[in-house]
Amino acid sequence: MNKKIRLLQSIHFKIAIVFVLLLLVTLEVIGASFVKQLEYQNVRDFKQSLQVTPYIQNQLSNELLNNSGNANKNIKEIIGDMGNSAEIQVVDNKGTIRGVTNLNNQSTVGQKTRNPRVKQVIYSGHTEQEVNESLGSYYTAIQPLTNPSGDSNAVVGAVYIRASMEDVYKRISSITVIFLTSSLVAGLLGMALSIIISRAITRPIDEMKKQAIQMARGDYSGQVKIYGQDELGQLAIAVNNLSVRVEEAQEASESERRRLDSVLSHMTDGVIATDRRGNITIINETGQDFLNVTRDELLGQSLLKVLRISDEYSLRDLLETQQEMVLDFSEQQDHDLILHVDFSLIQKETGYITGLVCVLHDVTEQQKNEQEQREFVSNVSHELRTPLTSVRSYIEALNDGAWQDPELAPNFLKVTQEETDRMIRMINDLLSLSRMDQGTAKMNLEYVNLNEFFGYALDRFDMMIKRDQEHEDDLPKLTTSAGKLPTDDPNKKYSITRDFTKRDLWVEIDTDKFMQVIDNIMNNAIKYSPDGGVITCRLLETHRHVILSISDQGLGIPRKDLGKIFDRFYRVDKARSRKQGGTGLGLAISKEVIEAHRGRVWVDSQEGKGSTFYISLPYEPIDSDGGDWDAI
Numbered sequence: 001m002n003k004k005i006r007l008l009q010s011i012h013f014k015i016a017i018v019f020v021l022l023l024l025v026t027l028e029v030i031g032a033s034f035v036k037q038l039e040y041q042n043v044r045d046f047k048q049s050l051q052v053t054p055y056i057q058n059q060l061s062n063e064l065l066n067n068s069g070n071a072n073k074n075i076k077e078i079i080g081d082m083g084n085s086a087e088i089q090v091v092d093n094k095g096t097i098r099g100v101t102n103l104n105n106q107s108t109v110g111q112k113t114r115n116p117r118v119k120q121v122i123y124s125g126h127t128e129q130e131v132n133e134s135l136g137s138y139y140t141a142i143q144p145l146t147n148p149s150g151d152s153n154a155v156v157g158a159v160y161i162r163a164s165m166e167d168v169y170k171r172i173s174s175i176t177v178i179f180l181t182s183s184l185v186a187g188l189l190g191m192a193l194s195i196i197i198s199r200a201i202t203r204p205i206d207e208m209k210k211q212a213i214q215m216a217r218g219d220y221s222g223q224v225k226i227y228g229q230d231e232l233g234q235l236a237i238a239v240n241n242l243s244v245r246v247e248e249a250q251e252a253s254e255s256e257r258r259r260l261d262s263v264l265s266h267m268t269d270g271v272i273a274t275d276r277r278g279n280i281t282i283i284n285e286t287g288q289d290f291l292n293v294t295r296d297e298l299l300g301q302s303l304l305k306v307l308r309i310s311d312e313y314s315l316r317d318l319l320e321t322q323q324e325m326v327l328d329f330s331e332q333q334d335h336d337l338i339l340h341v342d343f344s345l346i347q348k349e350t351g352y353i354t355g356l357v358c359v360l361h362d363v364t365e366q367q368k369n370e371q372e373q374r375e376f377v378s379n380v381s382h383e384l385r386t387p388l389t390s391v392r393s394y395i396e397a398l399n400d401g402a403w404q405d406p407e408l409a410p411n412f413l414k415v416t417q418e419e420t421d422r423m424i425r426m427i428n429d430l431l432s433l434s435r436m437d438q439g440t441a442k443m444n445l446e447y448v449n450l451n452e453f454f455g456y457a458l459d460r461f462d463m464m465i466k467r468d469q470e471h472e473d474d475l476p477k478l479t480t481s482a483g484k485l486p487t488d489d490p491n492k493k494y495s496i497t498r499d500f501t502k503r504d505l506w507v508e509i510d511t512d513k514f515m516q517v518i519d520n521i522m523n524n525a526i527k528y529s530p531d532g533g534v535i536t537c538r539l540l541e542t543h544r545h546v547i548l549s550i551s552d553q554g555l556g557i558p559r560k561d562l563g564k565i566f567d568r569f570y571r572v573d574k575a576r577s578r579k580q581g582g583t584g585l586g587l588a589i590s591k592e593v594i595e596a597h598r599g600r601v602w603v604d605s606q607e608g609k610g611s612t613f614y615i616s617l618p619y620e621p622i623d624s625d626g627g628d629w630d631a632i
């Protein structure tokens with residue numbers, strides 16, 4: 001755009017050349033007419049100066065008429081007195097030369113003239129003039145001499161004048177040279193002047209051009225200098241005002257753009273704008289993250305293709321109905337991502353549609369929660385339906401007469417009671433989970449020595465083992481807080497070993513709830529242990545945590561289920577869990593309780609070899625020197 005203007009095309013040059021040409025044409029015209037006039041005047045004056053006055057004509061005529069003895073002498077004197085440099089001859093009407101001024105031609109006096117033109121003049125009585133350019137510039141004039149008295153037109157002779165015009169022409173040419181020199185000087189001066197004038201005109205234009213180019217580049221810092229109040233000065237003021245206005249408008253739109261950009265980039269929703277054809281023109285960072293594609297790859301792409309809905313919808317569908325939709329983008333990500341997509345039109349005031357705006361809202365969590373809720377309700381119904389169905393069938397059987405059977409009746413009633421107990425346990429578990437979910441479960445925190453607390457919890461299980469072994473026939477008798485001794489095989493043997501750190505570990509816990517967690521995990525360990533299995537319980541400290549672990553030698557948990565066993569109602573083997581009176585909620589409650597203690601619970605398991613459940617709690621060691629009363 002900013003092509004350099006060549007000198008020949010510049011206004012500067014054009015003005016200068018027009019000015020100089022005008023000057024030259026003017027000078028040429030003036031010069032030509034001046035030289036012509038000068039030549040005409042000079043030649044006329046020269047001719048006039050050579051004219052024989054009537055007085056001399058009379059004298060010469062008288063001398064020729066009288067023709068006295070002194071006539072030739074008198075004629076010589078008269079023409080000698082005419083006092084110019086011309087060569088003069090006087091010829092009488094018989095053609096005889098009577099007097100000459102040229103000293104070298106004195107001998108011709110008295111001879112007949114050989115000039116036919118002289119004879120012609122004497123004969124015709126008319127003056128004849130001639131300028132001969134060939135042999136130098138000579139002027140020849142032949143004038144008839146008439147009788148001054150008597151017959152008016154009687155020719156008595158003629159005067160022949162021949163004079164060089166060299167001086168006249170020399171004078172004219174020297175004046176012409178002076179004129180040309182002055183013209184040249186005037187031309188040069190005019191050229192210099194025109195350059196200065198055109199410079200004065202074009203400089204402001206040039207500066208305005210530069211300013212306009214700067215403005216086009218986005219630099220509004222410059223100001224055009226104002227040289228005067230003429231049209232150019234006003235134009236310069238207008239350019240300066242324009243520059244300020246454009247800068248203001250540019251700044252306003254720039255700040256608007258920045259504001260929009262920052263709004264867009266800080267939005268937690270993805271925003272995509274398209275042109276009329278549905279090709280992406282704007283996309284914010286969240287949008288790119290959702291689609292897992294960079295901006296450069298997305299710009300210009302079809303929105304329908306990017307959202308992978310081109311098979312079901314056309315651009316017209318979106319423009320006409322602006323449907324909302326929920327799309328699953330989990331495939332593009334390494335995690336679940338469900339987006340709610342909302343479309344709206346970008347329209348001009350005239351109603352002309354210039355594009356689409358599409359807002360992507362992450363509803364993964366919401367959808368997940370809804371799904372979980374649905375699953376939960378279906379799980380609860382299912383879990384309650386099974387024991388209720390079995391209770392009903394037993395009651396029906398009793399009702400149908402089994403109550404009279406002394407063998408069956410107590411057994412049926414026992415099963416009915418067990419199922420009812422399980423339902424009550426489940427409802428209790430659900431209630432405590434619900435309290436935890438709502439945050440209404442109050443935590444009664446107290447500082448306890450975890451070594452003692454964990455030891456006490458395990459003592460209860462040891463006691464149960466001992467009593468069970470002493471009263472094998474009475475099984476099941478003893479129950480923990482989590483219910484009856486959790487084994488389907490009353491003769492199953494197992495033992496508990498402890499590996500505790502010697503250091504007392506004081507932590508702040510809700511003892512009831514924590515006990516429930518230990519019971520849960522211990523119950524499971526016992527449930528899934530083989531006959532004669534050893535359950536190892538450890539307690540150790542790390543830099544900032546205490547870790548409890550309970551390992552069994554049971555059947556273990558398949559790797560694919562490891563992440564799910566803390567979910568509500570999740571059981572690896574549903575039938576077996578139910579048979580053993582499990583609700584599928586024990587570990588879910590344990591997880592909630594430990595997390596309420598700002599701790600973590602996890603499991604490590606090898607299928608067929610056993611599982612280890614870990615509980616870690618935050619721990620700040622108390623300075624042993626300060627707290628050691630025995631040392632005093």
Ligand code: ADP
Binds near residue numbers: 554
């Ligand atoms: P349940 O009432 O079924 O025991 P939990 O929430 O306590 O419910 O446990 C969930 C599931 O985790 C159990 O059904 C079982 O499949 C598995 N599980 C828990 N503890 C163990 C363990 N020590 N060994 C093997 N599987 C276990």
